[in-house]
Amino acid sequence: MSQHPYRTHTCNQLRAEHVGQRVRLGGWLYRKRDQKHQVFVDLRDHHGVTQVVFDESTPALTERVRDLRVESILIIDGEVVRREKPNDKLATGEIELKALALTVDSEAAELPIQVAIPKGESDRDGEELRLRWRFLDLRRERLHRNIVVRDVIIRAMRDHMHAEGFVEFQTPILTNSSPEGARDYLVPSRVHPGKFFALPQAPQQWKQLLMASGFDRYFQIAPCFRDEDARADRAPGEFYQLDLELAFATQEDVFGVIERLYQKMPDLVAPHLPDRPKKRIQQFPFPRLPYWEVVDRFGTDKPDLRFGLELTDVSEAVRGTGFGLFADALGKRDGRVKALRLPGLGKDGKGAARRLEKAVKEKGYGGLPHLIYTAGEVDGSLKKALTADEVARIKAATGAEADDLVVFGFGSRLQAAKVLGEVRLLVGREQNLADPTLLAFCFVVDFPFYELDDEGKVQFSHNPFSMPQGGMDALNGMDPLEIKAYQYDICCNGVELSSGAIRNHRPDVMYRAFELAGYSKADVDREFGHMIQAFRYGTPPHGGMAPGVDRSIMIFLDEPNIREVVAFPKNQKCQDLLVNAPSFVRKKQLDELHIRIVPPEGVDVQILP
């Protein structure tokens, strides 16, 4: 009988139907239960676990396996036998392998972190250790499965994009500095002393050039590099986007592609997560919500739509107030006073208000004035500042009842809402208002094209290369601050998955748009000349977006940290603790690159010989 040198089956294949067969399994020694005369071994591979029994009929093997440490690689020949007492926790639990021959292919040293998690303990050791010994961490069930589901999701993205008529591209990694806002990673050129490549922050310019090149639908699982600090949902240094761009496309065309993709995901992912309830999409098609509507209602441009607690505008209820802070706010252009009613949170006096105020102050807000409605007198920090009429009108506007806490935000339309948006999220989290099995996607549309900067000057509010709604007529005829952009986000459960835009592909409109923001034609030509140049020779209208791949996977896997869905992530300081990167380099390497190191003061820099 010819036999594969390492295995005839995986550790998740053998069933009752194989009983009596002689097979060979290869895998890791996962767990060992030693009973002296016989030793039970759980053999694990990528696919699953099979129990192997070493008994008195093969004393030498039993002796050998007893001495092995867990995580050693074993190649075991044996006979598939039916188990008297099946183990319904294992997919292979009907059978076991009676060992007849054993090869120890790779003996494991004592482990720095354990792969088999002790009963009752978490599989999340210290991050530093997990990253240093990532290949061990990746053997553990949850992380291993996350990486597999990552593949399921990425493959679904590729399949979907091809099915929708997209062509996959690769664009340069060694490229130039492009007009996104983040810090670039620079790569020195050996051949051109003093010159540098930049790693792409996104393939933005390339995909637009491909549109100009006549390709109809572009996509790429695109690596992006930005030298910015980490967040829980943002990897430092590098991450991936599902980058896509469509020619002759409207905003709705772009939305359709993404919405149909995400619609499929819960069904694709669920079979890999049998221990959890399947995710449900709250609303399909995804709601399209104008920017100012979500800011007004939820206090953020990335709303968590899984629960209510919406904000109320009480500007009219307090107009003419003698309370200085509110009066000042209302005196400004588009100034507002907004309220958030928190049912029942006034029951225990001022405790909740103080706690919430402390939390928003930690986020850098000035404070959180509040009222507590009771059966009798109103209480709270604004009790004396507001008149009885004002208090009554606020009650009517917010629908507040006895025991309710009402907190206030004031200032510009955005400022007034933002602080309450933070409170809304805090309370939503404390009270578990969001159903964790829901996926509440939405498109946020109609972002303002311009805004006022700190000095009161008109500035682009987001991407200067998006198309203003109304085009040239709007730029020439409207108050710039009223112009909306074909600029949009997709959000889910309070996380921004992507921005996107219908691009400005018309040089005349682009010059005018920049002119309103104070840039001359010469400025534009100098900074973005090659793009404008391309657009002068016939470029179709086009637009797209670029959902974060890692973030999308987090959402479907319910992982709170991006490192749980990336095989080899960097730590918060953008170091790779497994391969020790970044690292110092040899003098010869620096010489070849014509580079000299000038260390910051007090920092010890080494140059290797």
Next chain:
RNA sequence: GGGGCCGUAGCACAAUUGGUUAGUGUACCGGACUGUCGAUCCGGGGGUUGCGGGUUCGAGUCCCGUCGGCCUCGCCA
């Protein structure tokens, strides 16, 4: 760069809120056990409590500094 939390055995955690020889689980080493299955039972080794100062009769515990990690804000399509 700012703020918060944390740092005790290979790993995960405890230690009466300043008081005896720093414990428990797991891992490791040895022993017992013929159906275990996150095995069980018995025994053993393993610690400069991140590091450096300070307060105190006495510091894992309090104070200052420093290093490291995580979270968060700034930053960031």
